[in-house]
Amino acid sequence: MSEVLVAFLTGLTTGGLSCLAVQGGLLASSLAQQIEQDVAMQPRPKGAPKIGLRSGLRPRPQIxxxxxxxxxxxLVAYTLLGLLLGLLGSMITLTAPLRxxxxxxxxxxxxxxxxxMFNIHPIFRYFSIAPPTFLRRYIRRTANREAxxxxxxxxxxxxxxxxxxxxxxxxxxxxxxxxxxxGAAILxxxxxxxxxxxxxxxxxxxxIGARLEAVFMRLVAAVVLILGLVSVDSGLALVGMPSASGMLRQSGSAGQVVDVPVTPQSGTLILNATNSGYSPTLLHAPAxxxxxLNVVTLxxxxxxxxxxxxxxxxxQLLPSTGQVAIIIPAQEPGTVMRFTCSMGMYTGQIVFDL
Amino acid sequence: MKKTFRVLELHCPACVMRVESIEDELPGVTRVNASYQKQLMQVEFDEKRVTVEQIVLAAKQKGYQAIPL
Structure with a gap:
């Protein structure tokens, strides 16, 4: 149940804009018919300003x-996809490098x-995904016949x-x-x-008006840009490369007690996995x-x-409350071993310098 | 006959679908393929039944300026 709630909150906070950036082309195509109909119903005197999707006089379609x-x-399609993915879950392993x-x-x-969206260069138009020509024609003609x-x-x-x-x-x-x-419930x-x-x-x-729309689209573009950079950063963290978010988190926690040396007698490191990431994010250990490494959850x-x-x-999928021991083989002096969550969002490292 | 037009203000795939609907509405036009990426529209038509000017006018009525190349 908690994973379903997390999925809902993730969708509510970041999913909407992120999905719109990728799927906006399909949405725009699906609205074309309605816009066309609304424009056709509006009488326009000869010589009146043109009605484009971004022109000054806008049809304000009923969309x-x-x-x-x-x-x-x-929603239905993704729920079915979740059903299939959950079903295939036991057979498919989405490894960290693939993710x-x-x-x-x-x-x-x-x-x-x-x-x-910022209109930096025409080359970026190739990032817009739209239905292929044959599908556009099929949709248009079916939509003309159907509702x-x-x-x-x-x-x-x-x-x-x-x-x-x-x-x-x-x-x-x-x-x-x-x-x-x-799987279905999560998606x-x-x-x-x-x-x-x-x-x-x-x-x-x-x-909204054309001028406001330009401002609004720039705002959306800025958020999408940040989400995109975070996605790349998370991907890099997931393959063990230094990530910007990890560095920021570590510099942010500089004032806290972050150096946890190994307990000499037991040869054990303790790492807490919390709802806001790992603590500490930097551990020191002997080479x-x-x-x-005992990863503790509560x-x-x-x-x-x-x-x-x-x-x-x-x-390793940790229990929501409990402790999992991971054996770390002997490392060369100066080795930096990075750890992360499966989404690359939370990161940390063990430095073998004792 | 096949003719290519530069179409200004093709902002998204919805605009592409709108200009392509000329194919269904203007008699004599057999095929319209528009590209958001290239801002172009390629029109196949029967020049005995429809003129370039009529195609430009049809695009204008949809809110787009088509320039024959």
């Missing part, structure tokens, strides 16, 4: 319904989309083919559950959580001898539970 249909179809590659690729994609609800439903379901970075992380969690119903909660922001941003973009429900040491290929 709330189509956006809701789009999101409804998306890292996905996070980095999605991050680059989001940064590209943000730069497209306008067809394309939002159809394209909303198609979003399942282009999950955003945060969704990918949630898909990994769904696989991790190894249970069809739990349902996440997609539901992401829907309000997705709806609001998409709706406001077409309802040249085997150690035991009512921990964040992704810190999915503990990864990339250099040792350790991937």
């Amino acid at each position: 709330a319904g189509p956006i809701l249909l789009f999101l409804g179809a998306k 890292a590659a996905l996070l980095i690729l999605i991050g680059i994609f989001m940064v590209g989309n943000a730069l497209r 306008t609800w067809f394309s939002p439903l159809f394209l909303g379901a198609l979003t399942v083919l282009i999950p955003c970075g945060v969704t990918q992380a949630m898909m990994a969690v769904a696989i991790g559950t190894g249970d069809a119903l739990q 349902f909660a996440f997609t539901l959580g992401a829907s309000p922001v997705f709806f609001l941003v998409a709706y406001l973009t077409t309802q 040249g001898e085997q150690l035991t 009512d921990t429900y964040s992704c810190a539970r999915a503990f990864v040491i990339p250099s040792l290929a350790v991937e």
